[in-house]
Amino acid sequence: MLANETLYELRIALQLAEMERLGGIGLHISPFVRADDVGSLMSQAGFGMITLDTDELTVGYPNIFALLYDLQGMGESNALRNRSAHIRKDILIAADTIYRSMFSRDDAPCPATFQIVSFIGWRPGPLMPKPAKRGSQKASFKDISKFVEGKVSFPDDHNPKIGKE
Secondary structure: OEEOOOOHHHHHHHHHHHHHHHOOOOOOOOOOEOHHHHHHHHHHOOOEEEEEEEEEEEEEEOOHHHHHHHHHHHOOOOOOOOOOOOOOHHHHHHHHHHHHHHHOOOOOOEEEEEEEEEEEEEOOOOOOOOOOOOOOOOOOHHHHHHHHHOOOOOOOOOOOOOOOO
8 A cells, every 4th residue: 555655756846836837736646545544543443463564665767757657557646536637738847847856866867756555454353363471582682683693592492493503
């Protein structure tokens, strides 16, 4: 699921171009969910042991027009009900210039960031895993560097192969 930091470069470029040309802004990018809202919604829906992860993927485009073409192909065009049907050509050209001047990199003139939220939750029931009791661990996070360097081995009942010759 795409999250709220998705396409922030495009959003900023379009807003600045419209402010310059029209004196106001329109909504051209559909709103995306906030990652913390996903966790809250899953909790309210009754899921337990919720795990969320966010990743950012940056895709390089030669210009804003190639990005918009791909977004349309992905079905990620603006889905807002009260939106203008089109963006004027002069605004798109200005947005492309702004986009490049603010966000251009050596490897991508128009980088587009996609923030992806992955999540999982368990339905309460007899098969739902239970978290271990506090203090029941066999190893401490304080000792993790010792484990990595091989100075200390894991307890035998945890993983007998690690740390042993």
